[in-house]
Amino acid sequence: xxxxxxxxxxxxxxxxxxxxxxxxxxxxxxxxxxxxxxxxxxxxxxxxxxxxxxxxxxxxxxxxxxxxxxxxxxxxxxxxxxxxxxxxxxxxxxxxxxxxxxxxxxxxxxxxxxxxxxxxxxxxxxxxxxxxxxxxxxxxxxxxxxxxxxxxxxxxxxxxxxxxxxxxxxxxxxxxxxxxxxxxxxxxxxxxxxxxxxxxxxxxxxxxxxxxxxxxxxxxxxxxxxxxxxxxxxxxxxxxxxxxxxxxxxxxxxxxxxxxxxxxxxxx
Amino acid sequence: xxxxxxxxxxxxxxxxxxxxxxxxxxxxxxxxxxxxxxxxxxxxxxxxxxxxxxxxxxxxxxxxxxxxxxxxxxxxxxxxxxxxxxxxxxxxxxxxxxxxxxxxxxxxxxxxxxxxxxxxxxxxxxxxxxxxxxxxxxxxxxxxxxxxxxxxxxxxxxxxxxxxxxxxxxxxxxxxxxxxxxxxxxxxxxxxxxxxxxxxxxxxxxxxxxxxxxxxxxxxxxxxxxxxxxxxxxxxxxxxxxxxxxxxxxxxxxxxxxxxxxxxxxxxxxxxxxxxxxxxxxxxxxxxxxxxxxxxxxxxxxxxxxxx
Numbered sequence: 001x002x003x004x005x006x007x008x009x010x011x012x013x014x015x016x017x018x019x020x021x022x023x024x025x026x027x028x029x030x031x032x033x034x035x036x037x038x039x040x041x042x043x044x045x046x047x048x049x050x051x052x053x054x055x056x057x058x059x060x061x062x063x064x065x066x067x068x069x070x071x072x073x074x075x076x077x078x079x080x081x082x083x084x085x086x087x088x089x090x091x092x093x094x095x096x097x098x099x100x101x102x103x104x105x106x107x108x109x110x111x112x113x114x115x116x117x118x119x120x121x122x123x124x125x126x127x128x129x130x131x132x133x134x135x136x137x138x139x140x141x142x143x144x145x146x147x148x149x150x151x152x153x154x155x156x157x158x159x160x161x162x163x164x165x166x167x168x169x170x171x172x173x174x175x176x177x178x179x180x181x182x183x184x185x186x187x188x189x190x191x192x193x194x195x196x197x198x199x200x201x202x203x204x205x206x207x208x209x210x211x212x213x214x215x216x217x218x219x220x221x222x223x224x225x226x227x228x229x230x231x232x233x234x235x236x237x238x239x240x241x242x243x244x245x246x247x248x249x250x251x252x253x254x255x256x257x258x259x260x261x262x263x264x265x266x267x268x
Numbered sequence: 269x270x271x272x273x274x275x276x277x278x279x280x281x282x283x284x285x286x287x288x289x290x291x292x293x294x295x296x297x298x299x300x301x302x303x304x305x306x307x308x309x310x311x312x313x314x315x316x317x318x319x320x321x322x323x324x325x326x327x328x329x330x331x332x333x334x335x336x337x338x339x340x341x342x343x344x345x346x347x348x349x350x351x352x353x354x355x356x357x358x359x360x361x362x363x364x365x366x367x368x369x370x371x372x373x374x375x376x377x378x379x380x381x382x383x384x385x386x387x388x389x390x391x392x393x394x395x396x397x398x399x400x401x402x403x404x405x406x407x408x409x410x411x412x413x414x415x416x417x418x419x420x421x422x423x424x425x426x427x428x429x430x431x432x433x434x435x436x437x438x439x440x441x442x443x444x445x446x447x448x449x450x451x452x453x454x455x456x457x458x459x460x461x462x463x464x465x466x467x468x469x470x471x472x473x474x475x476x477x478x479x480x481x482x483x484x485x486x487x488x489x490x491x492x493x494x495x496x497x498x499x500x501x502x503x504x505x506x507x508x509x510x511x512x513x514x515x516x517x518x519x520x521x522x523x524x525x526x527x528x529x530x531x532x533x534x535x536x537x538x539x540x541x542x543x544x545x546x547x548x549x550x551x552x553x554x555x556x557x558x559x560x561x562x563x564x565x566x567x568x569x570x571x572x573x574x575x576x
Contacts, residue, residue, distance in 0.1 A: 211403060
């Protein structure tokens with residue numbers, strides 16, 4: 001008897017379903033699982049399991065100025081994107097949540113456009129615009145473009161936080177004499193803080209992992225990690241990338257864990 | 269209560285007797301301007317960095333090389349066979365990837381919706397972790413797994429299944445596997461959410477009335493899961509159409525998809541008119557599909573839930 005649905009179907013009868021589901025889960029997770037041991041290989045050939053173990057490719061990664069510079073650019077851009085996208089995204093979500101605006105629907109549509117418009121078109125458009133105003137290959141340009149990509153994610157995450165929050169609490173604070181900002185800061189923000197942090201995490205990941213736009217508008221000294229990886233992958237399968245990938249997977253696991261913990265806290 | 273929450277201008281209206289109408293109107297107006305002000309930084313950035321250049325490209329696509337107004341950039345799509353081939357490849361890949369995602373994703377989502385909540389949330393981590401991992405990392409992993417001397421070929425040769433390594437990458441197969449892996453969560457997540465909302469009472473009622481497990485699934489669960497499936501399919505398909513990274517890296521130059529064509533036309537040949545026209549058409553197809561299915565789905569959802 002399946003304990004959740006209470007259907008008269010035994011687990012035994014569902015064995016095929018568990019087998020198929022398990023296979024699909026394996027398909028999803030296998031690439032991440034395989035790349036980690038491979039990064040500790042001593043060989044230039046990507047064999048599995050590696051014949052001998054070493055930190056060779058990590059030395060290669062951390063020892064290379066180009067890779068290190070690219071990593072620093074990506075971190076800088078991601079941090080600045082998070083700092084820029086989070087407050088303006090929260091502000092927009094606050095206004096959309098009030099939904100007294102006649103144009104809420106249109107504003108919503110504009111702010112989610114970066115999610116719907118194919119990213120290749122955004123990339124070409126940004127490249128075209130930046131060429132006119134001369135901010136291709138600059139950190140400013142990268143941060144602005146990544147911010148725009150991150151805004152819908154911040155807005156949607158924070159809006160879902162507002163949904164489980166009673167705005168009357170803020171109104172009470174204001175009727176007791178608090179200004180709008182201090183009412184938000186002291187009453188609302190602490191209660192939706194987990195959504196805000198999740199939104200910030202989304203913004204960081206969006207920027208850090210972004211490939212297509214960076215491919216067009218970054219270069220030279222502002223080459224991002226993803227752009228350098230893309231170019232390296234196009235030429236050959238360099239094992240250094242296994243080491244970098246492992247670092248990125250660890251970062252994803254870290255971010256996901258924080259997001260999950262925040263998610264469960266938000267539910268409670 | 270909802271009126272109180274959504275309209276702060278009104279909650280003063282309700283109780284008190286004598287009110288200064290002008291004052292209230294001014295308050296409401298200030299409120300609206302304040303809220304618009306809060307939206308404006310986001311709206312400004314999205315407007316300048318996305319909507320303005322896309323509009324500009326749209327404008328460019330209407331001019332030929334001599335700066336004359338013409339449809340030459342669009343006429344090329346039906347005249348030149350290389351463009352037609354690109355579109356055909358794109359749709360072929362998109363249908364194949366979406367099909368593969370449905371075949372893999374539906375059983376997974378169904379399983380997740382039927383097992384206990386705790387087990388489902390653990391399995392869910394395995395779906396979301398790749399979702400949070402860079403596309404490049406996953407593409408690289410697949411290149412390593414699928415290459416000539418890669419994991420799969422070595423395994424199959426060791427097992428004696430094949431003599432010569434299979435060409436699994438730098439071709440259609442590679443693109444199909446790589447893209448399916450990247451896009452599968454986009455199908456599974458909405459599908460799982462909609463399956464979770466199907467009450468087990470319906471299935472229980474069906475079985476109580478004498479239907480076997482198979483009939484219960486096909487006659488009760490499957491139709492109820494269709495709106496969620498359709499939503500996932502449309503999202504996956506639309507993302508496929510504009511996909512760049514995986515086909516560029518795993519297609520070996522043999523699988524030229526729409527987005528790659530746009531990149532080549534603009535960066536390699538600096539033909540902005542032609543590249544823009546490709547972009548505009550992609551945008552129209554994307555919006556068209558999303559709009560059409562949004563309209564269609566609402567009908568289906570309404571039908572499924574008795575017009576609620």
